Each structure stands twice: as structure tokens, then as C-alpha cells.
Amino acid sequence: MTRLGTMTRQPGSSAQETSPGAGPGCSFRNVRERLQDSGLRPTRQRMALGWLLFGKGDRHVTAEALYEEARGAKTLLSLATVYNTLRQFSEAGLLREIAVYGSRIWYDTNTGPHFHFYVEDRDQLLDVPDDLMAVLKMPTAPNGMEIIGADVIVRVKAAPQA
Ligand SMILES: [Zn+2]
DSSP states (O other): OGGGGGGSOOTTOHHHHHOSOOSSSOOHHHHHHHHHHTTOOOOHHHHHHHHHHHTTSSOEEEHHHHHHHHHHTTOOOOHHHHHHHHHHHHHTTSSEEEEOTTSOEEEESOOSSOOEEEEGGGTEEEEOOHHHHTTSOOOOOOTTOOOOOOOOEEEEOOOOOO
């Protein structure tokens, strides 16, 4: 369990759980509340994956990567369960689903509006920094319509060495 470092839940020390702002992620109790607030029953499987997803700050994962991570943390779940849970989390608004052409579906724990770089040669999704967001201007919606979301993926790869 060393992977979780200082965020690891200490058995029997419930006082640690309640301290807010203990790091970039959220505590075990926060994960439970987050699930319940979204109308999801905090089952053992959802808690295990929720902890991996939301315990370390914002991140982008694929189902396959999360499955490998769960295995590494000795959490035994099938890949199908990981897929289903990620879909349920997305439908509940806990995750944002991002389809990348030529890659798999990505899941983003940051559900707020932001754009992405997709690094092709590393198969990696990165957030476009806020100061670059201003450069990419949003169009106004057609008459009688409103913008409900925008997915901008800027594809990049390592530049050739000069
Ligand atoms: Zn993102």
C-alpha cells in the first residue's frame, strides 16, 4: 500500500479521516460522501475505484490503466467491472468522458470546463493550462441555442531533435 503514501488510510485512526485539506486528493470519507451525493451506493467496488480515482488530485485515466492500477493495489476487480463503474461515475457526473480519435475513452476527474492536449507518441492526455485557454476562443451558439459543452483536443507529439 506504499503507492498511496501519506494518503493511506490508517486502520483504527479515524481522527485522521476527518481532517480536511490533508492533500491534493480527498479522504476515504470524502469518497464515500462524493458517491452518496451523486446518488450512488458506496459499494466496496465503487469505493475501491473511487479511492484510486479521487484520492490523488485531478487525473486522466483509461479503463485499462485503472484496471492495472487496481491490480497493483491488490484490489481484485474484473475489467468489465471497471468499465461499468467508470460509466456509472460518468453518468452520475463524477467523471467527464473524453473520446479521443485513435485512442480509447478517457475519464477525467476534473469535470469543469477545460481543453486537452493529446500526446500521440506517449498516449497521454494533459490539460491545456488556463492561460492558453483564453487563446482558444469559443464561438457563440446559433440563434435560440445554448452551449452545453465543448471538447477541444489539441494533438501533439515530441518534436524532432534539431
Ligand atoms: Zn482534463
